[in-house]
Amino acid sequence: MTVQNNSFTKLELKHLEMLFDASKEGLWDMQPDGSVKFFNQNFYKDFEVNLKASTLTEWKALIHPEDRVSFSNNVSNQTLNGIEDFVSEYRVRNRRGEFVWIEAKGVAKFDQQGKFEYMVGSHSNISHRKNAEAQIYHLAYHDQLTGLYNRAMLVKKLIYEQHAQMLYLNLSKFRTINDTYGYERANEVLRAFANILKVYFVEIGDVFRVDADEFAILLPSAIEEIKLKGQLILIKEQFQAALHELGTGMEIAINIGRAMHSDTSSAADGSLRMMEEAKWAMLYGKKRGFDYCIDYNEEIRQHTKRVLFIETGILNGLQNHEFYMTYQPIVSLGSERVAMMEALMRWESETFGMIMPDEFIPIAEKTRTIIKLGEFALDSACQTVRKMLDTANVSIPISINISAIQLFDSSFYQYVLKTLAKYSLSGAHIIFEITESVALDMTTRTIEVIKLFRALGIKIALDDFGSGYSSLASILNIPFDFIKIDKAIIHKMVMDSEIKIFMGALMYLCHSKGLMVISEGIETAVMCDKVAELQTDYLQGFYYAKPMKAAAAEAYLGLAERS
Template sequence: MPSYYKISIRIVIIYILMSLTWLFFSDWLLLEHFKNLPVWLLHAKGCFFILTTGIIFYFVIMKRLKETFANEHQYRLILENATELIAIIDNQGILKYASPSFKSTLGYSQKETIGTPVYNFIDFKTLPESASRLKSRINKELEGDFVSILKHKNGRCVIVEGKGIPISETNGKVEQLLVLAYDITERKNSEEKMEYMAYHDSLTGLPNRNYFRTSFNRAIEQAKEHNQKMSVIFIDLDRFKAVNDTLGHSIGDDLLIKIAETLKSCIYENDVISRQGGDEFIILLNNSSYEETSQIATNILQALSTPFLLSGHEVYITPSLGISMFPRDGEDVETLIKNADMAMYDAKNKGKNNYQFYCNHLASTNFRKILLESKLRKALQKNALTLHYQPKVNLHLNKVTGFEALLRWNDPDVGMIPPSEFIPISEETGLIVQIGNWVLREACRQTKRWQTEGNPPLCICVNISVRQFLDDGFLESVKLILEETKLDPEHLNLEITESIAMSDVEKTITILTELKQLGVLISLDDFGTGYSSLSYLSKLPLDFVKIDQSFVRDLHLNEENKNIVRAIIQVAHSLKKIVIAEGVETKEQLDFLRQKKCDHVQGYYYSKPVPAEQAIEFLMNDLQR
């Protein structure tokens, strides 16, 4: 029973008891003292009763009203200052009361809300069922705990969470519903943002590794169920690090964003593209044949052949693509990605800017790489690497003035392994710095030994890799090795490639300047094959410029190569640099270079790279031919 019924009944009972008590007591009292009761006294008795009960009820009602008004004031303050939405809805779904918070939360005033159907504020577009069905049972939906999406006056969606409490029932039927709800839009948006960030790359917005693998597993199950083919394209950007280091990480990030947009434009809507990290992307092509995959790979190569304009720079980038097919190349995520990755490295080995499909021989190639890596580490520990030396001949003096130290590896199990195979492995594994320091130390030690044996002063040339040159401890390593071997710095010639020189021009100049201050000679190797400009060439503190053997090899067949060699010699001499031509194999090549005033040559015409014992024998022989 509601409390107001109880209070009303209590007041009536009190009044009846007081009235009966007064009636019997007053009549008995008057009859005891007055035998002949005058009429006016009876009237006075009634007036006294009315006055007395009126005063009593005045104080009772006043006390109750004070409590009621105080409670009402408290409740009104709570309602007016509550941030939650508070509403009373009748059984027709009409708002009978709406708190002022409707204005701040939904943009509607109380005047605009009271008397309005509650479903006018619900965004039915976001609900799975029809508006008409929901309208018919709106109160039932709001009873108990609920989450709903409401419409703000400006059109945006507001997500609310709340509870509906029946406050008026007749014969078990809810007549009115008290609804308490609060805005959880910001919380929901934060949750959705966190979930999005957990499965998407923060830079490009593409699905990340976790999302991709989940989608991939689902796609494999569907492909098995419907007997469909799929393909995986593993993409790695060529020379991205050079762009990043030269133009800055900000432009590098912008480039990745542009590339992501370009890649998305090359695939279909049901395909999945993911950034795996760094400059690697993976594309999953659903229900795609060999021919369709080839076409998409071709489209990607064409799309990325166009330069990107970033902060005033025209940036060219090329990709290497590796492709594996489901189910031919694997039936699980790990195998397909691994095989696509191997195919991508195959594309890099075949000149980059192309695509290659996975084939079985790549697995054996990959096994060989793992085997060679293990053996290379052991060879380094056991000092099992060797150096061969190729003489460098001064054409003006017609005598040997130095040697180039070249690394060789003869494994007892595998046999002779070419540098073109084990050097890339050492670069991938990071062993190149350790190996490079060993080569430098061994070359300096051997040169000093030759000198102490009474041979003419010789200059030893040592190739320096990019990673070794840019290593923070490179300069200290050179100083330490020169001190250990006691070789004069002027007898050491360090060879760097154009790619080293251009990777970070300012840092390169700083390092080369310090090397020059030590007295070390510097050569620019493979000149003409890279992308350095003459302005940079003039800034670098170089002593020698080496003409790449690719230009020397076809001198007698290619007039264009003759012009290139002639131009390199002229430019280098104009910049006061000494010119060395490598790869000289014939007398015709030698005669041409001598005629064009080339300073030094080396190549098989004189000698192939040989062990130290044979190298010193060659030094003793007559060089006239």
């Protein structure tokens, strides 16, 4: 600092210099001509500067090239615009050729006309803090396992930077590696895949790990389509080779979706939507088993919109009374009188119109809203049974489809008891239909749960036998009351004599075990005659009646009873 008068003695100035040298900060003084004096030899000895007679130009030469322009602009701004107090940070090269971070704090002095007179301040080495900040930043925005950018960085880049296209990649059935070989081997697979992505894309785009087995790549529009598709093929080949080297003995498919940035929206909104669209395209291809990059389009948008609506709209649909039950008669062979009815759920949405069970049931099982749907089905069926008893003294059991999630839910048994009590019904009024896949996947537990319900008088039917899981073990080992033959088998039997022979043997086996057989999908008189020859017990299908609402079913039963 410049001393403007002789108010300090030489001894006092010596003491001040000793205080400066003892400080951990560097002190400096700059004059209007750019001359600089540096105090505190202990601090500045690490830098190539003349402590007594240096210049701003010499100091600026030591500053990192990336920081030099902003440093010059800051000095000019302060001296020309009368800024008295300032703080700035930049990197300076030391005598070992290393760049260290410096924090500069200063005070500028101006005369009454605003003319710059001098500037004094301090320098502090803040490298430790900067390194800590850099480490925190790295931890915040990088995946620790693979070293790739993480999801937080992807969102950050999408908000503040505009990109032309995104690839969204998923390692299909990756969790099998976890379950079969353990987490460490699974981590090796992830690192291997990340390294492959780096090799092919890190120089032309940004690569991210956004979830356990999901990755994203941001790319410019300039990349050639043929080159991109070629690289994706190479990635798949390299990954399979890596899996072989790791000794997994498995092949893992790579599902890829792609979306483009929309110029019609803001950069932030368009980029964030691009991420969603790329993932939707990936999921669309994954569900259909496509082994190539799927580009997002209007068909996928409509499909995704519908799926998202179903995922989020089931509970609202129940509240808005959009769901209702239909009932299809099941008739006895010979008398063709109605022996029971199957309750079938329907959803007539205000948004999408009729949505069939084969579309919304799998989604409901995924989101576990199947629990509420199952409660609605049971309550509706019991209400219908109660009404038929009260108005016509007709007692027709109603069968209800039960999903695995319902069957093994701890609260379902209690709900059944409560509902039967609510309508003053016995278990004999209800039949539960479960799919063969449930029986085969959880045989021991299935038997235990079935016994609980059979103790209430509820009969159990094995639904869709022969639809793809066919196994006689499910018939022999699980205490069913009915076996429902899938309509696909019935249709084939009409044209194939060998299937008819199989069906005859199946009927014999079921009857020998005390099981009743229901043949589904009866649509013509010919089909009716064919299954009648096999001595099936019950028939169900459009030949007799289509599923109908409760009021129509009650009317149908009234006609059937009088016929």
